[in-house]
Amino acid sequence: MAGITLGKNKRLYRSGMPLNALHLITQGKVAVEYPGGSYLLKKGDVIGVGELCSELHFLGYTTVEDTSLLNFSAGTIESLDKLLANSLDLTRLFLRSLFKQITILLGQCSLSEMSCIELYQNITEDYHFYNELSSRYSIPSRALEGIGEITAYIAEDSDSWLNGYYQGLKSFYAGEGARMLTEVPGISLGMLRKGCLDFRKAYSILEEQFQYRCQVIPYYFQPSGGDLFDMCTSLYQSLEPASQDAGRLYQKIDRMIHTLEHAYSLDQNAVALRVGNFRGSVPQSASSEVPTDESLATKEAEAATVKSAVAGSLNAILDYAQMDPEKSNTFRKHVASYMALSDRNAMEDAVNRLRRQLTEEFHEVYAFVCKRALVSSQIPAPVKLFLYFGVVDEELAGAQNCETLYRLVQTMESSDDFGYYPFFHWLKAIYEGQKDPSRNEFDEDYNVYLNKQKAMGNITAAQATQMQNDPMYKIDFELENMFRQSNKVTFGRITTYCPLFTTDNVLKDLDASFVTVARIRDAIETIRTVDYSAYYRESLDLDHMDTIGKETVHMEFLPDIILMPNAGTRGVMWQEIEGKKRNSPSRMAFSIFHLEDITTSLIRLTGEFRWEMCKRIQGARWNDVSERSLTSEYFDYVQFYRKNHELSAEAKERLHTSLQRARNSFKEMFVRDYILWILFEGNNSPRLNKVSRRILLTYCPFSAELSVSMEQNPLFSELIGRQKVLKSQRLHHLSVLCQKLRNSNTPIPASLEEEIAYTRGQREKNA
Numbered sequence: 001m002a003g004i005t006l007g008k009n010k011r012l013y014r015s016g017m018p019l020n021a022l023h024l025i026t027q028g029k030v031a032v033e034y035p036g037g038s039y040l041l042k043k044g045d046v047i048g049v050g051e052l053c054s055e056l057h058f059l060g061y062t063t064v065e066d067t068s069l070l071n072f073s074a075g076t077i078e079s080l081d082k083l084l085a086n087s088l089d090l091t092r093l094f095l096r097s098l099f100k101q102i103t104i105l106l107g108q109c110s111l112s113e114m115s116c117i118e119l120y121q122n123i124t125e126d127y128h129f130y131n132e133l134s135s136r137y138s139i140p141s142r143a144l145e146g147i148g149e150i151t152a153y154i155a156e157d158s159d160s161w162l163n164g165y166y167q168g169l170k171s172f173y174a175g176e177g178a179r180m181l182t183e184v185p186g187i188s189l190g191m192l193r194k195g196c197l198d199f200r201k202a203y204s205i206l207e208e209q210f211q212y213r214c215q216v217i218p219y220y221f222q223p224s225g226g227d228l229f230d231m232c233t234s235l236y237q238s239l240e241p242a243s244q245d246a247g248r249l250y251q252k253i254d255r256m257i258h259t260l261e262h263a264y265s266l267d268q269n270a271v272a273l274r275v276g277n278f279r280g281s282v283p284q285s286a287s288s289e290v291p292t293d294e295s296l297a298t299k300e301a302e303a304a305t306v307k308s309a310v311a312g313s314l315n316a317i318l319d320y321a322q323m324d325p326e327k328s329n330t331f332r333k334h335v336a337s338y339m340a341l342s343d344r345n346a347m348e349d350a351v352n353r354l355r356r357q358l359t360e361e362f363h364e365v366y367a368f369v370c371k372r373a374l375v376s377s378q379i380p381a382p383v384k385l386f387l388y389f390g391v392v393d394e395e396l397a398g399a400q401n402c403e404t405l406y407r408l409v410q411t412m413e414s415s416d417d418f419g420y421y422p423f424f425h426w427l428k429a430i431y432e433g434q435k436d437p438s439r440n441e442f443d444e445d446y447n448v449y450l451n452k453q454k455a456m457g458n459i460t461a462a463q464a465t466q467m468q469n470d471p472m473y474k475i476d477f478e479l480e481n482m483f484r485q486s487n488k489v490t491f492g493r494i495t496t497y498c499p500l501f502t503t504d505n506v507l508k509d510l511d512a513s514f515v516t517v518a519r520i521r522d523a524i525e526t527i528r529t530v531d532y533s534a535y536y537r538e539s540l541d542l543d544h545m546d547t548i549g550k551e552t553v554h555m556e557f558l559p560d561i562i563l564m565p566n567a568g569t570r571g572v573m574w575q576e577i578e579g580k581k582r583n584s585p586s587r588m589a590f591s592i593f594h595l596e597d598i599t600t601s602l603i604r605l606t607g608e609f610r611w612e613m614c615k616r617i618q619g620a621r622w623n624d625v626s627e628r629s630l631t632s633e634y635f636d637y638v639q640f641y642r643k644n645h646e647l648s649a650e651a652k653e654r655l656h657t658s659l660q661r662a663r664n665s666f667k668e669m670f671v672r673d674y675i676l677w678i679l680f681e682g683n684n685s686p687r688l689n690k691v692s693r694r695i696l697l698t699y700c701p702f703s704a705e706l707s708v709s710m711e712q713n714p715l716f717s718e719l720i721g722r723q724k725v726l727k728s729q730r731l732h733h734l735s736v737l738c739q740k741l742r743n744s745n746t747p748i749p750a751s752l753e754e755e756i757a758y759t760r761g762q763r764e765k766n767a
Contacts, residue, residue: 002070004071005066005067007063008064008066010062011060011061011223014057014449015057018056018057018646019056019472023048024093025047025068027042029064031061032101032107034059034105034207035207035209037112040064043181044093044097046097047061049100050101051195081241083314096170098192102162103163103347103495105199106162110208112205113153113209113510116209117600118149119213120150120152120153122255123228126232126252126675133245134235136245142226146219151680153209153599154675169548210265217259220259223270228273229257229274233253236253236282236309275486280673309406310402310406317382318332321369323365331362335358335359335396335500339395341354344498349497359498362390363483363499365392366386369383370424370475371385371475374428385405386407387424388423389501390499390566390595392500397501418601419559423565426490431475432475436474438574440480477523483564486572487564487565489570490568490569490570491568492569493642501566507567513594517595520561524558526678530703531677531700532761535557535622536554536758537557538555538557541553541751543749547619548741551737551752560586561589569591570591570601571588571590571605572605573605576613577626577681582616603678604674607670607671612759614631630700635666637691641656647690655689673692676688677696693716697716697723702761702762703762729761
């Protein structure tokens with residue numbers, strides 16, 4: 001073990017160099033470079049510990065100040081075992097540094113994923129806006145060659161629990177309890193092996209995301225020109241600078257510039273040159289709209305109104321909650337400590353502990369506030385912002401954000417078309433008996449839970465009756481079982497989760513990410529345009545059993561969309577049915593400010609819903625191919641793909657790679673195929689192999705209108721032809737049944753007419 005000292009900006013390793021040693025930092029800082037970003041290692045961290053399972057470095061390391069290192073030979077991970085066995089303190093240092101670096105990379109994966117999604121959204125919107133303005137002003141537009149080949153970034157369903165797992169291990173190994181584990185032979189080596197594999201997996205995800213951005217960014221900017229930046233800046237020069245459209249275009253160009261200046265893959269000298277040329281050609285007055293005295297006075301008055309309405313939010317919320325004064329003061333103290341942090345997303349133990357304390361206290365305050373608000377006709381503005389968005393303090397949320405939130409909370413609405421519920425509205429629906437509470441972690445609905453508690457002697461029969469009749473107990477059940485988990489999962493960044501609304505979590509414009517009824521309706525319509533039967537269930541028409549007997553019909557139940565009070569990145573398929581009633585809507589949860597593309601997220605959850613619903617219907621035989629169903633056929637297809645003669649060697653290799661990326665999860669494989677089915681196959685852009693396409697078309701068929709156009713494609717013609725034969729047989733059966741009813745002068749039930757339309761692949765577009 002030897003020590004060395006290196007000066008500032010000294011390169012230790014580049015990606016691809018042999019890994020022969022590890023280095024413990026005893027003084028100084030080292031920057032670690034990964035595709036698209038970097039992070040810092042400090043005193044006590046170990047350079048290369050996450051790469052032990054690789055013979056080569058896949059990260060780069062550079063000192064950022066004078067740095068002292070202790071060197072440890074590490075030809076292989078086995079050679080390190082003896083060293084660690086002789087030094088328990090060294091083992092703890094190595095493992096803690098590994099766990100820290102894993103959580104950093106996993107956290108960066110979430111941010112990088114959002115960057116990919118936002119980049120695709122922005123470039124498609126900007127190109128559409130460019131063509132729209134060119135057409136409006138009769139200015140010849142230029143085509144951006146190849147932009148039609150760009151596809152949306154489809155994120156993998158990540159192991160979100162890994163963040164908490166490694167953060168917990170890091171905290172555990174900081175305490176004395178870790179000594180017992182480090183003394184047991186093999187455990188430390190196993191921890192290192194497992195950690196290195198997860199570290200490499202996180203790196204691979206970051207590398208894939210970086211490559212995606214490298215493919216998309218050139219459409220925005222190329223050194224030779226002919227890119228979207230060039231097209232938009234040229235169009236801007238042709239517009240009247242004072243016009244509203246010019247102002248909107250300038251805002252988009254300004255956002256483009258910000259993206260280009262932070263793109264690792266671009267030559268920043270070339271970017272600076274072209275940006276400088278554009279800035280120099282734009283009059284100073286044109287680059288920003290100068291408000292009139294009247295508009296300025298109006299804005300100042302509106303800002304003053306909001307500032308007055310939300311002033312002292314924390315005190316107003318706690319006064320409204322009427323909690324125990326001691327608990328209220330503790331919450332105030334912790335909020336103040338949180339506000340004082342320089343980095344609220346830091347991974348230090350003290351910050352993690354504070355976030356956990358605030359999370360528990362937030363849930364308790366939320367329960368007190370919402371139960372009072374449910375029976376109140378007047379709810380103060382700070383309380384509304386707390387219930388709908390999680391705002392506890394106006395300074396923590398930011399003045400500008402508060403203005404936006406105050407405006408948005410006035411527009412809160414429900415939907416009669418489908419279940420659109422901001423979380424407080426969801427609780428109100430449960431309180432008023434319109435909805436039942438969600439199932440708990442043991443898959444027990446509220447009634448089963450009460451019966452179980454009564455059987456175990458935890459409550460009496462009288463208490464069970466009271467809890468069944470008093471809706472406040474149902475609210476407690478929902479807050480305890482659904483709210484805590486779904487609020488954390490939808491937030492997405494598990495490691496740094498804290499339910500308080502802060503400026504740090506506003507990673508996208510609030511208006512652009514606010515989940516409205518219209519956006520959900522458009523997303524559902526996108527799905528139903530391709531997979532028209534997505535939300536239908538096969539059922540018996542119990543109201544007309546005397547007329548049509550046990551004839552099965554299909555009934556549509558659009559999902560309940562529950563919006564959690566946070567700004568997050570994940571959607572969650574909470575329940576495929578309500579309780580045990582198959583003929584009921586599924587429940588899907590999103591952040592009320594959803595930072596990803598809401599349509600892609602809803603497609604993913606619909607794929608999960610289709611899989612889980614089929615499993616529930618099929619029961620224990622969900623993967624038995626003798627009982628034909630979506631899950632059984634897809635399970636058989638993935639399990640035995642190597643023996644499938646319909647698949648080429650290339651298709652089998654792609655399937656093998658996809659299965660690895662899906663971590664051998666057949667459900668995740670199906671969900672990814674379903675996303676491709678809706679976004680691409682349904683738009684006549686094939687992405688699936690013939691076997692997967694046949695399964696999807698069989699169980700997620702195209703609508704009648706789409707089938708007509710898709711039948712012209714040779715890839716679909718034979719499959720759609722078979723479907724037409726099956727449909728005609730079913731329609732013949734239904735027409736015979738209708739004729740019998742007419743012959744007996746019996747009115748034809750509406751459900752039977754709807755079944756005929758369903759069989760044809762038709763539906764009401766705005767149903």
